[in-house]
Amino acid sequence: MGEFLKIFDAPIFLPIKRLFGIGETPLLPADDRQARPLTIVVAIMCALGCLAALTARAGFRAAETWTSDLKSAMTVLVDSPRDEASLNRALIIVQKTPGVKAANIMDKEKAKKLLRNYGANIGVLIDELPLPNIIEVGLDRKIEGTEDNLQKNLSGAGFKIEIDDHSRYSGEIIKTSAVLRGFAIMALLSLIVAAITTIGFAARAALESRRDSVEILHLVGAEDAFVAREVQIRFMRLGLVSGAYGSLAAGVMVFTGILIMKIGASALTSSNDILKFYDIWILILAPILTAFAASFAARIAARQTLKELV
Amino acid sequence: MKQKISQSERDIFKQAQPNRPLVWFNNVYLNYNKVKSENEPASFALKNVSLELQKGGFYFLTGPSGAGKSTLLKLMYLALRPTGGNIEMFGVDVAGASRDSLPQLRRKIGVVFQDFRLLPHLSVFDNLALPFRVRNMHPSKYEDDVKELLGWVGLGKRMSALPETLSGGEQQRVAIARAVVGKPQLIIADEPTGNVDPDMGSRLIRLFIELNKLGTTIVIATHDHEMVRRAGAPVLRIDKGKVEQFNTPPENLGGS
Numbered sequence: 001m002g003e004f005l006k007i008f009d010a011p012i013f014l015p016i017k018r019l020f021g022i023g024e025t026p027l028l029p030a031d032d033r034q035a036r037p038l039t040i041v042v043a044i045m046c047a048l049g050c051l052a053a054l055t056a057r058a059g060f061r062a063a064e065t066w067t068s069d070l071k072s073a074m075t076v077l078v079d080s081p082r083d084e085a086s087l088n089r090a091l092i093i094v095q096k097t098p099g100v101k102a103a104n105i106m107d108k109e110k111a112k113k114l115l116r117n118y119g120a121n122i123g124v125l126i127d128e129l130p131l132p133n134i135i136e137v138g139l140d141r142k143i144e145g146t147e148d149n150l151q152k153n154l155s156g157a158g159f160k161i162e163i164d165d166h167s168r169y170s171g172e173i174i175k176t177s178a179v180l181r182g183f184a185i186m187a188l189l190s191l192i193v194a195a196i197t198t199i200g201f202a203a204r205a206a207l208e209s210r211r212d213s214v215e216i217l218h219l220v221g222a223e224d225a226f227v228a229r230e231v232q233i234r235f236m237r238l239g240l241v242s243g244a245y246g247s248l249a250a251g252v253m254v255f256t257g258i259l260i261m262k263i264g265a266s267a268l269t270s271s272n273d274i275l276k277f278y279d280i281w282i283l284i285l286a287p288i289l290t291a292f293a294a295s296f297a298a299r300i301a302a303r304q305t306l307k308e309l310v
Numbered sequence: 311m312k313q314k315i316s317q318s319e320r321d322i323f324k325q326a327q328p329n330r331p332l333v334w335f336n337n338v339y340l341n342y343n344k345v346k347s348e349n350e351p352a353s354f355a356l357k358n359v360s361l362e363l364q365k366g367g368f369y370f371l372t373g374p375s376g377a378g379k380s381t382l383l384k385l386m387y388l389a390l391r392p393t394g395g396n397i398e399m400f401g402v403d404v405a406g407a408s409r410d411s412l413p414q415l416r417r418k419i420g421v422v423f424q425d426f427r428l429l430p431h432l433s434v435f436d437n438l439a440l441p442f443r444v445r446n447m448h449p450s451k452y453e454d455d456v457k458e459l460l461g462w463v464g465l466g467k468r469m470s471a472l473p474e475t476l477s478g479g480e481q482q483r484v485a486i487a488r489a490v491v492g493k494p495q496l497i498i499a500d501e502p503t504g505n506v507d508p509d510m511g512s513r514l515i516r517l518f519i520e521l522n523k524l525g526t527t528i529v530i531a532t533h534d535h536e537m538v539r540r541a542g543a544p545v546l547r548i549d550k551g552k553v554e555q556f557n558t559p560p561e562n563l564g565g566s
Contacts, residue, residue, distance in 0.1 A: 023449075212427070217440070219387060220417075221416045221417035
């Protein structure tokens with residue numbers, strides 16, 4: 001076992017060992033008084049960033065699902081003739097129209113529910129109102145022109161109809177979803193900028209507080225790039241740890257939120273999960289991105305500060 | 311120990327002029343404060359300093375407190391740049407050298423500070439290994455040298471100790487070992503015997519003499535006039551920012 005571990009003494013493993021603080025003592029160690037609050041701040045930013053990214057993802061998927069559902073269905077309102085036999089005849093015509101996957105007559109109770117939504121507002125008794133004759137149509141979206149065909153076939157058979165393809169709703173959903181995603185992406189970008197600025201500021205402060213050590217490193221022949229790399233590695237590690245905490249926190253929040261939604265969900269909200277299990281890639285990627293952002297910010301800040309220090 | 315020479319080292323030493331003094335100052339001025347207007351008088355820490363240190367020489371720097379000794383040493387170990395004049399180190403013009411080229415020159419200089427300036431969070435071994443680590447050398451390439459040197463300065467059994475657990479004399483030996491470990495051409499020591507007892511002071515001076523015999527140029531700043539006279543080595547006397555150079559210790563070494 002000991003012999004096997006000696007493999008990791010090879011020069012190729014040195015940068016990796018330095019990243020994880022294995023073997024060599026860091027030349028510019030973190031000051032705990034600074035590192036702890038910074039870890040918490042970056043973790044919170046990462047958690048908020050994950051939530052923003054997941055919100056954007058969920059918004060996109062919800063809009064996609066809802067618009068897909070709306071575009072896959074339409075309703076045909078048969079205004080006249082209004083008798084039962086004519087409605088059945090209309091249903092057969094609809095079922096035979098190319099592009100129609102399924103069709104059925106909306107049952108009386110469901111139609112009554114539709115009316116109730118409006119009837120309650122105008123203070124009339126639902127049972128006194130004439131119920132609409134509605135045929136619910138499921139569409140094969142690969143076939144185009146179904147709406148025109150339905151219109152033509154039913155009008156040709158003497159029916160007076162109105163077709164609702166739900167386009168006014170899908171347009172609203174797409175618009176709302178785009179705005180939601182826009183806000184989420186803006187929030188994510190703002191958080192990235194805030195995190196980079198915070199880490200840059202912290203890196204400067206870290207170098208200022210270790211001014212004596214930096215001076216010694218310079219005097220023994222360290223190049224600015226070497227000192228900057230020491231700072232960079234330290235903040236990369238901090239970014240990785242903070243990012244992992246933030247990701248975990250966001251994961252717990254999202255999981256709890258999904259559970260709560262499932263418990264009190266209606267058929268509409270529970271029928272389609274707007275977040276899938278594989279969306280976990282956002283939470284896995286977040287610590288890595290945070291580490292790279294932290295590393296980038298620390299390196300830039302360190303190079304600038306070093307020029308001013310000695 | 312074989313050390314590789316990097317491309318940047320080759321570039322900087324391409325400029326080096328052979329047969330020049332190891333250290334050459336010509337009309338060097340140093341002003342710590344930036345002069346904001348023409349009417350404001352400049353306060354110079356060093357004025358019109360010219361000196362030459364030859365390769366393999368042994369020099370003492372004397373002068374009263376506040377005379378500019380530390381400033382002169384800082385210019386020598388490249389912690390400061392002159393306000394005016396020319397400085398050549400190892401045949402390279404450092405006043406005009408780029409910031410990126412300075413580390414290569416600093417690696418040829420070992421510095422011993424009066425207050426040791428060891429990194430407190432690093433062990434004795436790690437403090438000694440600093441010059442190698444900043445060159446990105448793998449530990450396997452310097453471990454043996456560091457251990458050997460630690461044995462030589464009598465700290466072989468205290469390799470893992472932190473500086474705060476060492477006595478003043480032990481810390482000073484670590485500081486000297488750190489200055490020596492990279493095999494520099496020039497060693498600059500600022501009051502190396504100031505914080506140790508007389509016996510340890512004598513031993514340290516003997517150590518510097520041994521290093522000088524191996525060809526290393528030594529510059530020691532000191533207030534110990536007795537030691538300077540006993541050694542009989544060339545002296546740089548500084549007072550009020552001006553430097554005079556003597557081949558043997560003068561009657562008046564300046565200050566107490």
